[in-house]
Amino acid sequence: MVSKPTVSRALSNSPLVNKATREHVLAVANEHGYAVNRNAQKLRGKRTNTIAVSLDFGSHRKNHISDPFMFELLAGVSEALGDRNQDLLLCAPNHNDTLSFQQILMSRGADGFIVLGQGHREDMLSEFAETGAPIVVWGAAPEDANYCVVGSDNYLGGQLAGRHLVEQGRRHFLFVGDPSFREIGMRRAGLQNAADESGFEIEVDDIELHSFSYESAFVAANRYLDVIETPPDAVFAFNDSTAMAFIAAFRDAGISVPHDISIVGYNDIPSAAYFCPPVTTIRQDIHQAGRVLVAKLMRILDGETPASALIKTKLIVRGT
Amino acid sequence: MVSKPTVSRALSNSPLVNKATREHVLAVANEHGYAVNRNAQKLRGKRTNTIAVSLDFGSHRKNHISDPFMFELLAGVSEALGDRNQDLLLCAPNHNDTLSFQQILMSRGADGFIVLGQGHREDMLSEFAETGAPIVVWGAAPEDANYCVVGSDNYLGGQLAGRHLVEQGRRHFLFVGDPSFREIGMRRAGLQNAADESGFEIEVDDIELHSFSYESAFVAANRYLDVIETPPDAVFAFNDSTAMAFIAAFRDAGISVPHDISIVGYNDIPSAAYFCPPVTTIRQDIHQAGRVLVAKLMRILDGETPASALIKTKLIVRGT
DNA sequence: AAAATCATTGAAATGCGTTTCATAAAGGTG
């Protein structure tokens, strides 16, 4: 017969307890199928060992999250958290405002936040971080970010795409995406840089696409084809679905892909490889992303203030 | 100045507290940014208002969860849980065995489970349910299931696919999938039924595909094309990726889709609509699925034993 | 006006680990 504290210590592998005692406790606990009450643990302890993960493209949008990339990222984060024995509290899209975030933290529902998809919420996140809330954000870091951002090297991604297009002999680019999203703006800037550095006279058009769906990209592509006199010979789309929509629209318009025009997407979602033709795209290391997001947050919880980080980003050349 | 219990009652909207008092408490709480400690709440209360969601295709497989359908389902569940003010604890793939499940329940980490993807774990789930654990499973119900299963009407899905293929004038079917997964077996059975009821002499071939990935489906398709003398004129694949892989492989082999052969997939993942040609497939109402999964579990937690249910399932005819 | 009922509120108990602090036993030193 041993006392409560001894049991507690034995179960938490404390070195203060005698080896024989520990083994005995573990044996009995096992025999009776005993499991410590996580809630009591969380109540008493300083940490809850729970991380809240918010998955959203901006609270203003009601439509379904659809970019498979975000889900793969979630899978990566889930895995990384599991490795560190942290519970993952998935935040429903309907409570993704500052108040709910604060609430979750205040109520000790979680120790910190991983925010997947910065969207247009930089100010909100900044304000939130200002309060000392432990957050790590997937996205692109504002210059003066007061929170830790982990993301693809979007500028490099844009450069890689641009250089590839230059190499293909393309001289008239079209960028598709909403550059007011910082990540997308960075990609646009990288593309521009590659164009400028090429030494060629390269024109860069823009379609500001304010939706993430394939459908609206397809519509936008057709509208564009209706009004343009000289079609571009290269497209860099902010994501793969959009790239696919443009491939389809151009093909329907009798423009041969990749003969007449080269198209590059972003994220390398699974279907990018199976599209016809397979989509050239920019891939990020999602497993690394998950690991880094979690690692950064852990360091923040330990009182450090880790710098933002960029994830491995590379060009995958396929049929377009 | 009011006492603890009064505050507690005021915050939980108890009718036992005076209206003026409640408003005062709420005002003060608001002013000080007070939030109840969820852990104390969970420790004391009978329910934790947390639901664990397990997302996995079978514990034996290490590879990444990739079917976008499962993620959409997760989104649906997340939404439905949010509507009911339930927290969502996402279980990492690395603890998806009975023991971990039991552990989560015992440790009061969650009130119940939503298992997305039954896989080959029917026995495990049955055993788990036998202990009285509140679980709802996405999949297809075994005849003698002792747990609540919510899923697509897979048999109907198979019938719809089969009837469609018959209508297209097809008489030689190929089913692709591993029928040892109950859901897939049901689809196969539905297809067979449609073939039998058609009144035509219809041959049904099988490829037992033991992987869920596009790549292995593509390989399997090519291997099949190498050995077959008379190719089939219809394919029903257990999911959309596989359907796409077969479309690609047949096309590469010079068989025209949909002229020479009709192909039907399952799930209606987003890219199915954008493939070329767009893939005919069986769609399920994912929002309904999320809502029903959650509703069933809530009823179980209220002591009822709701019956299994089938989700709206329909054929989406596209280019194949 | 006395009795009974209702509406509010608070004191104390409860749920269950963890931590602090004190104690006891065992081992080591001079």
Added chain:
DNA sequence: CACCTTTATGAAACGCATTTCAATGATTTT
């Protein structure tokens, strides 16, 4: 052998909200 460390363990306090249960004052009934 007296004295100082270690080592191991337990008693009590703590974290915080909820739930009895009792008490108070207010209101209504007889």
